[in-house]
Amino acid sequence: MTMTMEEAIKTRHTIRTYDGRALAPEIARTLQSMIAEINRKAGLHFQLMNGIKDALAPYTIRYGKWTGVTNYISLVGKDGPHLDEQCGYYGEQLVLWAQQHGLKTGWVETRLENPAEGIPVPEIAAGERLVITICIGYSEATGSHHKIKTAEEMSETSDPANVPDWFRKGMACAILAPTAGNQQLFKIHLNGETLSIDTVPGFLEKVDLGIAKYHFELGSGIDHSRWE
Numbered sequence: 001m002t003m004t005m006e007e008a009i010k011t012r013h014t015i016r017t018y019d020g021r022a023l024a025p026e027i028a029r030t031l032q033s034m035i036a037e038i039n040r041k042a043g044l045h046f047q048l049m050n051g052i053k054d055a056l057a058p059y060t061i062r063y064g065k066w067t068g069v070t071n072y073i074s075l076v077g078k079d080g081p082h083l084d085e086q087c088g089y090y091g092e093q094l095v096l097w098a099q100q101h102g103l104k105t106g107w108v109e110t111r112l113e114n115p116a117e118g119i120p121v122p123e124i125a126a127g128e129r130l131v132i133t134i135c136i137g138y139s140e141a142t143g144s145h146h147k148i149k150t151a152e153e154m155s156e157t158s159d160p161a162n163v164p165d166w167f168r169k170g171m172a173c174a175i176l177a178p179t180a181g182n183q184q185l186f187k188i189h190l191n192g193e194t195l196s197i198d199t200v201p202g203f204l205e206k207v208d209l210g211i212a213k214y215h216f217e218l219g220s221g222i223d224h225s226r227w228e
Contacts, residue, residue: 005218008099009176013143015104018068021138022051027101038090044077047122058121059110066108066135073134074122087131088210095134104139107132107178109204132207146182148175154184158191166220173219177212180204186212196228
């Protein structure tokens with residue numbers, strides 16, 4: 001039985017060890033369809049790489065040891081000021097869908113610096129940039145919880161005595177958003193009816209900003225257009 005979105009948010013953890021299996025055909029087809037719709041809607045160039053032995057060999061990886069990875073989603077798009085945030089926002093949609101369907105995932109910063117003969121890599125057209133990679137596959141690992149900040153630490157409201165329920169629900173979901181190095185650098189503000197989010201400089205902080213926005217929207221039920 002497919003888990004709920006709430007269950008997916010609570011149980012998702014970064015997984016770095018996979019069993020090497022390619023994605024099942026029906027899973028791969030659905031992901032390809034979702035990616036095509038994201039690319040059409042947002043003007044991105046996400047790509048699913050499936051069933052590739054030594055899939056990460058062409059990349060330099062900034063953090064962590066990754067084993068058994070044969071499948072990943074390459075988050076590519078036309079370079080611009082909002083690309084990182086878009087990759088976080090739309091990438092997390094794929095991550096949570098994967099969690100709901102029994103797959104494990106992990107966000108990993110990758111730089112395509114070591115081309116290897118016979119190992120396919122994503123297409124990166126002129127003017128495009130690879131922002132980040134989502135490893136995806138099968139694993140018995142469950143990951144672990146990390147200490148997180150409170151909703152109060154990560155938000156600011158103009159009227160603390162009258163915080164609307166939708167904002168509380170949104171924050172409850174936002175504080176569970178994955179962030180690089182568990183930094184949690186973003187802060188969500190509610191000033192009257194105006195909703196905004198900001199961050200301070202850090203490691204992949206703009207990707208994290210997009211992920212946090214998506215989580216907040218899931219919890220609060222607000223439309224993406226509400227952000228200032």
